[in-house]
Amino acid sequence: MIQPGSKSLRKIAVVGRGTAGSLAAASVSRLHPDGDHELHHIYDSRIPVVGVGEGSWPSLVQELRKLTDLPHETVQQRLKGTRKYGVAFEGWGRRNRDFTHYFTPQQVSYAYHLSADLMENLLRESTNAHRIDARVLDIERVEGGAEVTFEGLPPERYDLVFDARGFPRELDPGRHIEISFIPTDTAVIRRCPAIVDEEKEGPVRQHTYTRAVARPHGWVFVIPLTVHTSYGYIFNRGVSGLADVEADFDDFLEADGVSEFEQRAVIRFPNFVDRQIYDGAVARIGNAAAFMEPLEATAIVSAQLQIGMVLNMRLNRPAEHRERDAPVANRFLIDNMLRYGLFVGWHYSCGSVYDTEFWRYARDRAWPRFRAAADPGAVDCAALSKFDEMIELLNRPVIDKADWDRMCGVPLTSYAQMSQGLGV
Ligand SMILES: Cc1cc2nc3c(=O)[nH]c(=O)nc-3n(C[C@H](O)[C@H](O)[C@H](O)COP(=O)(O)OP(=O)(O)OC[C@H]3O[C@@H](n4cnc5c(N)ncnc54)[C@H](O)[C@@H]3O)c2cc1C
Numbered sequence: 001m002i003q004p005g006s007k008s009l010r011k012i013a014v015v016g017r018g019t020a021g022s023l024a025a026a027s028v029s030r031l032h033p034d035g036d037h038e039l040h041h042i043y044d045s046r047i048p049v050v051g052v053g054e055g056s057w058p059s060l061v062q063e064l065r066k067l068t069d070l071p072h073e074t075v076q077q078r079l080k081g082t083r084k085y086g087v088a089f090e091g092w093g094r095r096n097r098d099f100t101h102y103f104t105p106q107q108v109s110y111a112y113h114l115s116a117d118l119m120e121n122l123l124r125e126s127t128n129a130h131r132i133d134a135r136v137l138d139i140e141r142v143e144g145g146a147e148v149t150f151e152g153l154p155p156e157r158y159d160l161v162f163d164a165r166g167f168p169r170e171l172d173p174g175r176h177i178e179i180s181f182i183p184t185d186t187a188v189i190r191r192c193p194a195i196v197d198e199e200k201e202g203p204v205r206q207h208t209y210t211r212a213v214a215r216p217h218g219w220v221f222v223i224p225l226t227v228h229t230s231y232g233y234i235f236n237r238g239v240s241g242l243a244d245v246e247a248d249f250d251d252f253l254e255a256d257g258v259s260e261f262e263q264r265a266v267i268r269f270p271n272f273v274d275r276q277i278y279d280g281a282v283a284r285i286g287n288a289a290a291f292m293e294p295l296e297a298t299a300i301v302s303a304q305l306q307i308g309m310v311l312n313m314r315l316n317r318p319a320e321h322r323e324r325d326a327p328v329a330n331r332f333l334i335d336n337m338l339r340y341g342l343f344v345g346w347h348y349s350c351g352s353v354y355d356t357e358f359w360r361y362a363r364d365r366a367w368p369r370f371r372a373a374a375d376p377g378a379v380d381c382a383a384l385s386k387f388d389e390m391i392e393l394l395n396r397p398v399i400d401k402a403d404w405d406r407m408c409g410v411p412l413t414s415y416a417q418m419s420q421g422l423g424v
Contacts, residue, residue: 003033008319009159011038013148014129015136016164018049019116020286020303022123024162026067027307029128031315040156041129042136042148049120050166050267050287052189054223054230055084055210055297056111058103063304064112064119068126076203078122079114080227082196085207087296091214091353093422100209101296101421104413111297113208113223139163139282146281159281160314162307166287171272177334179271179341180373183348183358183366184218184293188233188245189264192253198226212295213252214352214359217245220252221294231261234293239358242266269293273337273379280326283310290337295347296410298340306333331381338374338383339409343418345370346387350422383408390415394424 009032014025025041032039064075076083086102093099103109135151139161146161171178196204204226211222218235233249253261273290277283285306292298309329317325348362374384386408393403394415406412418424 001033003315004318005313005315006033006037008322009037009314010034011040011145011158012160012162013040013042013146013156013158014162014164015042015139015148016049016162016166016286016288017041017043017120017124018051018164018166018286019053019119019300020288020307021162021164022120022127023063023067023300023303024164024285024307024311025127025129026123027311029126030067031311033315039127039129040132040158041127042132042134042150044135045133046135047166049116051116052187052230052232052265052267053116053294053297053300054113054225055087055221055294056114057297057301058109058111059304060111060300064122068122073203075122076112079112079118080198080225081112081114082204082206082208082224082226083110084113084210085110086209088209088211089214089421090211092212092219092347092350093352093424094350095421095423096353097421099417099421101414101417104411107207110207113210113225115225115227136165141279141281144281160310161282162310163282163284163288164286164303167270167291168272168274168288171270175276176270176272176274177338177379178373179273179292179338179345181345181367181370182271182293182341183239183362184234184236185269185271186235186237186242187265187267187269187294188235188242188249189267190231190233190249190253190261191264192229192231192258192261194224194226195229196224196226210297214354215248215252216354216356217248217358219295219352220249222256229258231258232294234295236358236361237268239361271341273334273341275334275380276330277306277333277337278310278326278330280322283307285310289333290341292337292341292344295344296340298344298409302337302340305336309333334379335381335383335386336409338379338381339386342370342374342383342387343409343414346424347418347422350424391424394419
C-alpha cells in the first residue's frame with residue numbers, strides 16, 4: 001500500500017519508556033513502511049515508570065501479536081499473563097448482588113492480565129530505535145515539526161514527537177479537562193503470592209477476571225498473574241485517611257486468606273483529559289494525554305487508540321493535509337477519552353453495599369457533576385450526548401437490532417451489563 005505521508009515522516013522521537021512509550025516505539029518500527037526512517041527512543045532512567053497497568057482490553061491481544069510477530073501463546077507466557085474475560089464486581093450498585101462485566105462475545109473474547117515490566121521488555125525487542133538516556137527539558141512545536149531540548153545534549157528536530165512522559169505535574173484548567181465526577185485519586189498497591197499456577201506446557205487457559213471489590217473507603221482490584229497477584233486499594237485522600245485505608249486493606253486480605261504481601265507503592269493520580277492531545281507535530285500519549293482511575297483498565301487501550309490514530313493518519317495522509325487533520329484527530333481523541341471517563345464515573349452512580357462517607361460522596365456529590373464537567377461548551381466535543389444516547393437506549397422497552405453495535409467508548413453490551421448489575 002502506498003503511504004503518502006511516510007516521506008514527510010523521516011525522523012520520529014518517542015519520549016518515555018513506560019507502557020505508552022514502549023507501545024509507540026514498537027508501533028513506529030512495525031508500521032513505518034521505509035526501513036531507513038530514524039526513530040529515537042528517549043527516556044530518563046532516573047525517572048521510574050508507573051508500571052502498574054496490569055489489566056487490559058481484548059484489542060491488546062491482537063496488537064501484541066502484530067507488534068511482536070509472536071504467537072498469542074508465546075506472548076501470554078512472556079507476559080506471565082492470564083486470560084482476562086472481564087471484570088467481576090462485588091458489592092457494587094443498589095441490587096446487593098455480585099455480577100460480571102464480560103467482554104463481548106462473552107466467554108470468547110479475552111484480554112490479558114499482564115506484567116507491565118515484561119510487556120516493556122517484549123516491546124523493546126520489536127523496536128528498532130536509537131536509544132537516548134537523557135532528561136528532556138522541553139518539547140516545542142517549530143516550523144514543520146517539533147524540537148526536543150535535553151539536559152546536557154544539543155537539541156534535536158523531529159517530524160513527529162510522541163510525548164509519553166507520564167502524568168502532568170499539576171492540572172491546569174486552561175490545558176486540562178478535569179474529570180471531577182470520578183471520586184478517587186489515590187491507590188495503595190500491594191503484591192501477594194500467585195493464585196494461578198503457571199502451566200508446564202503452554203499458557204494458562206483458565207478463565208480469569210479482574211475482581212473489583214467495593215470497600216468502605218473505595219474499592220480493591222485483584223489481578224491474578226502467574227508470578228504474583230496484584231492488589232490495589234483505590235480511594236479518595238480528601239475523604240479517607242491513609243491509615244484507615246491500610247487497616248481496611250489488611251482486613252480485606254485477611255478475609256481473602258492472604259497471609260503475606262509486599263507493600264509496593266502509594267500512587268496519587270489525576271483524572272483528566274488534555275485539551276491538546278495532538279497538535280500536528282507533538283502527540284501526547286498514555287498518562288500524559290489522559291487518565292481516569294483503573295476501574296475499567298482504560299489506560300492501555302487509550303494509549304493504543306492515541307498512537308494508532310496519529311501514526312496511521314500521518315502515514316496515510318499527504319503532508320499538505322496535516323494542519324487540517326490535526327484538530328479533527330485531537331477532537332476525536334478528547335471525545336473518546338471523555339466517553340471512557342463517563343462510563344467509569346457512571347459505575348458510582350448507584351453507590352454500593354456500604355453507606356459510608358466515601359460512597360455518599362461518590363454517589364451524591366462527585367457523580368452528579370458529570371453534566372457540568374462534560375458540557376459540550378466546556379469540552380468542545382459530543383461525548384456527553386453520546387453517553388446520554390446510550391442510557392436512553394438502555395431505557396427502551398426493545399433495543400432495535402440496528403442499535404446493537406452502538407458504542408460510546410465501550411460497546412452497548414458493556415453498558416447493558418453494568419446497568420443490570422448496578423441497578424441503574
Ligand atoms: C493505580 C493504577 C492502576 C492502573 N492499572 C491499570 C490497568 O489495570 N490497566 C491499564 O491499562 N492501565 C492501568 N494504569 C495506568 C498505567 O499507569 C498506564 O497504563 C501506564 O503506566 C502508562 O504509563 P505511561 O507510559 O504513560 O507513563 P509512565 O509509566 O509514567 O512512564 C513515563 C516515562 O517517561 C519518562 N520520562 C518522564 N519525564 C521525562 C523527562 N523529562 N525526560 C525523559 N524521560 C522522561 C520516564 O523515564 C518513563 O520512562 C493504572 C494506573 C494506576 C495509577
